[in-house]
Amino acid sequence: MGYNISDMIQGFHTALMPINLLFVVIGGFLGTIVGMLPGLGPATAVAVLIPITFGMDPISALILMAAIYYGAMYGGSRSSILLNTPGDGSAIAATFDGYPMAKKGQAGQALAMSAIASLIGGLIAVVGFILLAGPLAKFALKFGPAEYFLLFLFTLSAIVSLSKGAMVKGFISMAVGLLLSTVGIDQQTGVYRFTFGISQLSDGIDFLVVIIGIYAVGEVLYNLIGIDKLSSKGKKGVGKIWITKEQWKRSLGPILRSGPIGFVIGCLPGAGGSIASMLSYTTEKQISKRPDEFGKGAIEGLAAPESSNNAASVGAMIPLLTMGIPGSGTTAVMLGALVMIGLRPGPLLFKDSPDMVWSLIDSMFIGNIFLVIINILLVGLLVKILDTPPKVLYPIILVLAFVGTYTMNYSIVDFYLLMIFGIIGLVMKLLKFPIAPLILALIVGGDMEQNFRKSLVSSNGDLGVFFHSGISITLIVLTLLSLTYPFIIQWFKKRKKSADPANESM
Template identity: 55%
Template sequence: MDAIFQNLTIGLQTAMLPINILWVFIGGLLGTVIGMLPGLGPATGVAILIPITYGMNPATALITMCAVYYGAMFGGSRASIMINTPGDSSAIVSCFDGYPMTKNGQAGPALAISAIASFIGGTIGMVFLVFLTQPVASVALKFGPAEMFSLMIFALTATVTLSEGSLLKGFISMGIGFMLATIGIDGQSGVIRYTFGIEDLQDGIDFLVVMIGLYAVAEVFKNYRDINTEYKVDAKTIGKVWVSWADFKKCLMPMLRSSPLGFVVGVLPGMGGTIATFMSYAMEKSLSKHPEKFGKGAIEGLAAPEAANNACSCGAMVPLLTLGIPGSGTTAVMLGALMMLGVRPGPILFQQHPEIAWGVIASMIAGNIILLIINLPLAIPLVQLLRIPQRIMLPLILGMGYMGTYFLNYSSFDFILVSLFALGGYLLMKLDIPLPPLVLALILGGMTEQAFRNAMVIANSNLLFFLEKPISLTLLVLACFSIVYSLRKRRKITEIHP
């Protein structure tokens, strides 16, 4: 207990520096704006805002990226509530009751409760995060190559089995990610692999180039089909952005129940905000005395998933910070950005740079308060941004994407790669191949192969080595279990809907 407070004190010293508070504000505001724009989610937000962290020290950069991340979580529901268009899949549930509330003339209370629920979810998630990081990090310190390999296999399988779409397509996506990860000089043997004689590929493909291609430029391509969409947002009908005491009381228990649920879902690899929000909505509907009101503008049907979503984003920070393993596309992009700045999240970060690791955690406390302030009084001016038509917004996103690419390596070859990955990402989306397994395999690919080979050196090439270590065995059993579970679940679905 004392150790936690000691760590938090170290963290607060970093987090409360004026420069860091300023960046939490800027990052949170930009994240809110991008999260709010229809069709653009947190992953896109983080991907195109990476350039703003250049030249920052690692702690400030990490704090800013996190602020963008949960800012996007706050903002994500704005578009759902006002125009029934979710920014990303974790904001779909917010449409269910958020948009009916707007149609019933309750846009103000809807915007207010979603900000308040996000704040409560984020704060509860924070408390769990503070208590969970140290134990997880100290266990992870004892991991050898075998455990690391099995952990990454578990994280990858979980992402495959839990991503939307077919299991086989998930494995295909993961395989493509691994293939891309093996391009370049092999660190252990010096062999040049799969570069087709192109010198620019010898150092491998920059992870962030792929991310900008997939999450920024390909998203723009996806929106090319409906560029003439314009959304009508009438600020006069929003009214006061505030909730009555009666409404707040109605939402209090749902928010308090959904936050721990969201947090747990967030910690598990592969389970992102989408699953957390759907689970909390289903839970509240089944617990409610008036389930028939859900979908028609029930305020607790908006509050619960919002709280779950933000608690989930705190939960997702646990594996990212303590193990260095991201559990979703967005956290993978954050990991890529950090690695570029020379910060390698993981248990060693907590030992060697507690001021960075705990500084980030402490900054989230400040961030949550700042975002509540941004999203309550500034709600009405911010939703005006939804009126910017797609045909103006898309070129700007495109410009940010290409500009960010240039900053990565100052190489014109990256422009070719970004364009190709954008096209590739668009084609994969057309084939319904999910992108998160690809992204995770790409960022973990090098480490997975290295852990595999290091373990094989220790074990004299005996594959059973992975099963002899208890932690490694447990993780592999969990990985198999998630595949079996997903197959059974899918069979059940096809039995019901043949």
């Protein structure tokens, strides 16, 4: 992959053509909207556009679809912050601190910060794309079954470590998520597991249904408790819609660290935004000087995952464009659409049509800047949602949850699942169970098992396969660290305290 300045400038020319600018705007806007709605995500939006892209110039089609993808990453966290109802796996981490911020009356600032963090994360990733696409594609190939298994294990351990102090509940939540991931056809053998003869279950339980059930429906049911006393949250005020200098200072470091984390994880086919945002959140919490504020509305706890998931959506384009391999649901649909119009992304794309790749990269620059403007303009409008009386708002959210679920699989079997998970969500909220371990376990659980078994089959049962590469060993070390880190820190603190009691006021 040679880097040619003239190609890059040519790319800007193409990307700046009025028609392509228009597509960036439309795509970004559409992406933001579908990202906000539960269940609807970039994959659906791109699929809907397939008939329209038929007649389009391949470059424009690619620009449009990419804009939808990262637009949805901006939009996805809106509902996480305002209503505690993430629309997608990659927006879960935004609920941890985004929703508490909104409750404290800082909704405006949370929304603004999330847009800014997304912008910076996105820009970091675009630069990363330009400089590292080739080497990273090669790096991603080194991930075999064993490495993937360890990556998923690391993710889970990082998340469980978040529920420090309520470990049992965290483990129960995780175990339920993992068990749910075993429902459906077992990939390696074709055996049907726990489907009870319901053919809609044979492909497994869609994690999005679970997200919408537990978060959205659960939140609605939870808020029915004492709804007569609830007044619209608007009265508490939504605060300023611009961040303060202090908030900016606290967030800059996390944003700059999380962008690259998200970008690299996004490059791995099958990992994606959920894992990326979760890992950057846990990383920031663990290295933070104020870990106790995380989960209670710490702005850096919102900035980190936002930067990360947007970077991951750019990273996900790398396997698609360099190898023709879709790494996520959305890129799979994009690949299908591109093939239809006669463009087959693959190893030769960079060589054969550098103009196309550069136009796309340049359009991502423009698109991200544009999106941050849309999203900040929208802040004023969105916080109005909180002015809606809860007695009207929550019924509407419930309807949205149903409709969003329907658009995923066009099946009302999912409605029953939605209700079951709504009740489970209510109980979990009442008893203060952590929800994220369940969802993440469900997302990674299936792949984790399959990769574990594939590794053992390929090594003929030898467990050594999990230690044979540098990547595996790094991941094992990280896993152990994430589990023991809180204890190590405590130990250090204790020692410090006993050595120098005056330091306590720090």
